[in-house]
Amino acid sequence: MASLAELAQQHARLRDEEVEQLLRLTTSWSLLADLSFSDMVLMAPEKHSGGEFENFIVLAQMRPNNRATLLADDLVGTVQPGEEWPLSRQAVALGRRVTGEVSLSPGSERLPVWCIPVRSHGRVVAVLVRLQAPLRSPASLYEHAYLEIFEELCSMVSEGSFPYSEVDVAGPGLPRVGDGVIKMDSTGVIEFATPNATNALHRLGVYQSVEGHRLDELGLKTRSIDRALSSGIPQVEEVDAGHEAAVQFHCVPLLRGQKTTGLFAIVRDVSDLKLLNRQVLHKEAAVREVHHRIKNNLQTISSLLRLQSRRSEQEETIQALLEAERRVRSISIVHEVLSREPGGEVDFDEIVRSLVDLVEDSVLVSTSVELQVTGSLGTLSTDLAIPFAIALTELLTNAVEHAFNGFRVAAGGAGVVALELGHDASSAVAEVRDNGKGLPTDFSLDQSTSLGLSIVRDLVRTQLRGSIEMNSLDPSKGGGTVVRVVIPLLEAASS
Numbered sequence: 001m002a003s004l005a006e007l008a009q010q011h012a013r014l015r016d017e018e019v020e021q022l023l024r025l026t027t028s029w030s031l032l033a034d035l036s037f038s039d040m041v042l043m044a045p046e047k048h049s050g051g052e053f054e055n056f057i058v059l060a061q062m063r064p065n066n067r068a069t070l071l072a073d074d075l076v077g078t079v080q081p082g083e084e085w086p087l088s089r090q091a092v093a094l095g096r097r098v099t100g101e102v103s104l105s106p107g108s109e110r111l112p113v114w115c116i117p118v119r120s121h122g123r124v125v126a127v128l129v130r131l132q133a134p135l136r137s138p139a140s141l142y143e144h145a146y147l148e149i150f151e152e153l154c155s156m157v158s159e160g161s162f163p164y165s166e167v168d169v170a171g172p173g174l175p176r177v178g179d180g181v182i183k184m185d186s187t188g189v190i191e192f193a194t195p196n197a198t199n200a201l202h203r204l205g206v207y208q209s210v211e212g213h214r215l216d217e218l219g220l221k222t223r224s225i226d227r228a229l230s231s232g233i234p235q236v237e238e239v240d241a242g243h244e245a246a247v248q249f250h251c252v253p254l255l256r257g258q259k260t261t262g263l264f265a266i267v268r269d270v271s272d273l274k275l276l277n278r279q280v281l282h283k284e285a286a287v288r289e290v291h292h293r294i295k296n297n298l299q300t301i302s303s304l305l306r307l308q309s310r311r312s313e314q315e316e317t318i319q320a321l322l323e324a325e326r327r328v329r330s331i332s333i334v335h336e337v338l339s340r341e342p343g344g345e346v347d348f349d350e351i352v353r354s355l356v357d358l359v360e361d362s363v364l365v366s367t368s369v370e371l372q373v374t375g376s377l378g379t380l381s382t383d384l385a386i387p388f389a390i391a392l393t394e395l396l397t398n399a400v401e402h403a404f405n406g407f408r409v410a411a412g413g414a415g416v417v418a419l420e421l422g423h424d425a426s427s428a429v430a431e432v433r434d435n436g437k438g439l440p441t442d443f444s445l446d447q448s449t450s451l452g453l454s455i456v457r458d459l460v461r462t463q464l465r466g467s468i469e470m471n472s473l474d475p476s477k478g479g480g481t482v483v484r485v486v487i488p489l490l491e492a493a494s495s
C-alpha cells in the first residue's frame with residue numbers, strides 16, 4: 001500500500017513542508033479519534049489540470065479506540081468524487097469547519113459529519129473528515145468534556161497550530177485518553193477529571209474533589225502544567241508520591257491564535273511499571289553481587305594455594321600449587337568482568353587483557369619474552385568465556401614457559417609470543433604463535449598425558465565443541481610453535 005507521502009506526491013499538489021505537516025497530524029490524530037469517538041479520514045484535493053478541483057484523494061484513515069468503527073472499508077488511496085463530498089469542498093473554499101450529514105453509500109443511513117480544513121503555513125491543504133457515530137444518550141459527563149477538548153483541537157488544526165511542531169502528543173508508547181484526562185482553564189484551575197484520572201490522583205494522595213482547584217492547592221507539586229500554559233508547548237512529567245506510586249502527566253496546551261486558552265493533561269498511573277523497573281534493577285544488582293562474591297572467593301582460594309606453595313620444600317609441589325593458583329585466577333578474571341557488566345555476554349577482549357597480565361606476572365622466565373595480542377573477539381556468551389579463558393591461559397603459559405627454555409632466539413631477535421584473535425561468521429578463532437624451539441620431536445597432542453594440555457584438550461573439544469591443532473613451524477621460516485583453536489559460536493551457545 002502506498003504511504004501518505006507517496007499518495008500526496010502522486011495525487012495531490014502539496015509542497016514538502018505541507019506533506020510533513022500532514023504526516024505529523026496522522027502521528028497524533030489517534031487523540032482526535034478517541035476524544036471524538038469518531039472515525040477520521042484525511043483527504044486532499046486531487047491534482048487537476050486547470051480550473052477548479054473536482055475530487056479528493058484519501059491520504060489516511062483512523063479508527064477510534066473507544067467505539068466501533070463506522071468504516072468497514074479501507075479508504076486510503078481511493079478517489080472520492082467531489083460531488084459526494086460537498087461539505088469537504090466547502091471547507092476548502094471557506095477555510096472553516098463545515099458540519100452536516102453524509103451517507104456513506106447510496107441509500108444508507110445519514111451520519112453526522114464534520115469537515116475540518118487543515119491549514120499548513122497559511123494555506124488549506126487538506127480536509128479532516130470526522131464521521132460520528134451517534135453518542136449513547138444521555139452522553140456521560142466525561143464524553144462532553146472529551147468533545148469540548150476535541151472542538152478546541154479542531155480549531156487548532158484549522159489554524160495550523162495542531163499538530164504541535166515540537167512534539168507528538170499521541171502515538172506508540174504514549175498514553176491514550178482512556179488512561180485519564182484532566183481539563184484545566186488558562187490559570188490551571190481544574191474544570192474536569194475523568195474517573196480514571198481521579199483514580200490516578202488518588203494514587204498520589206489527592207482524595208478531595210478536584211474541580212475548581214489548582215493541583216498545587218491540593219498539595220500536588222507539578223512543573224509541567226504551568227510550563228505548558230506559559231510556553232504553549234506540550235510537557236511531560238512523572239509525579240512521584242513516595243516509593244510506591246508514580247503518575248505520568250502529559251500536559252497539552254490548547255491554543256487560539258497567540259493565546260493559551262487552557263490545557264488538558266493525559267494522566268497515566270505508571271506505579272506498576274515503576275515497581276517492575278525497580279525489581280529488574282534489584283535483580284541485576286543481585287547478579288552483579290553474586291559475581292563479585294564468586295570472584296572474591298576464588299581470590300581467597302588462589303591466595304591459600306600461593307601461601308601453601310611458599311611452605312612447600314619440593315620444587316615439584318611448589319610448581320603444582322602455583323599452576324593451580326594460576327588456573328583459579330583465570331576463572332576469577334571472568335567473574336570480575338561479570339561483576340561489573342552482568343549479562344549473558346561478556347567483553348572477551350577485556351578478559352584477554354587481564355589474562356595476558358596474569359601470565360606475565362605469574363610465569364617466571366629467565367629469558368625476557370614479549371607477549372603481543374592482535375585482533376579482537378568482541379563479546380562472547382558467558383558459557384564460552386570461562387572455559388575459553390582457562391584454555392588460553394594454559395596455551396600462553398606453555399609458550400612463555402617452554403618455547404624459550406634452553407633456547408636462544410637468533411641473534412638480534414627477541415622471544416615473542418603472539419596471540420591473534422578473530423571471528424568468522426560462525427566461529428571464534430584464537431592462534432598462539434611463538435618463535436621458540438618448537439615442539440619436542442616425538443610430540444603428539446592426542447598422546448600427551450601432562451595436565452596442562454589434557455585440560456586444554458578437554459575444554460576445547462568436549463566443553464566448547466571446538467577443535468585444536470598444535471604444530472611446529474619450519475625452522476627455515478623462523479621456527480617456533482603455532483596452536484590454533486576454533487570454537488563454533490552458534491552450536492556452543494545453543495548447547
Ligand SMILES: Nc1ncnc2c1ncn2[C@@H]1O[C@H](COP(=O)(O)OP(=O)(O)O)[C@@H](O)[C@H]1O
Binds near residue numbers: 439
Ligand atoms: N609453545 C611450546 N613450545 C614448545 N613446547 C611446548 C609448547 N607448548 C607445549 N609444549 C610441550 O608440551 C608439553 C606439555 O605441556 P603441558 O601439558 O602444558 O604440561 P607442562 O606445561 O606442565 O609441561 C610441555 O612440557 C612442552 O614440552
Ligand SMILES: [Mg+2]
Binds near residue numbers: 394397452453
Ligand atoms: Mg603447561
